[in-house]
Amino acid sequence: MVNLLDESLAATFAALADPTRRAILERLTQGAASVTELARPFAVSLSAISKQLRVLERAGVLSQAKQGRIRRCHLEVEPIREAVEWRESYRR
Secondary structure, eight states: OOOHHHHHHHHHHHHHTSHHHHHHHHHHTTOOEEHHHHHTTSSSOHHHHHHHHHHHHHTTSEEEEEETTEEEEEEOOHHHHHHHHHHHHHHO
16 A cells, blocks of 8 residues: 555655756755746746646645746755655665
């Protein structure tokens, strides 16, 4: 039987598997950013970036808040911390 932690870890690792999503998370370590700011370094549409953001949000590593017409994205570190702790338990 799969427990909630296993599902959370799977979603986190799946989200981290893509280099674009990892680059987005790396940018968010500097602070919150709008979707447009996150899309700027990539040669893809805002729609494509929005799809990547949804994956990150479903994994719980990103949250979004609307400020007027702008969506601001924030890094959520708890799922990443849990993934690191899980990995460390196997390293020992």
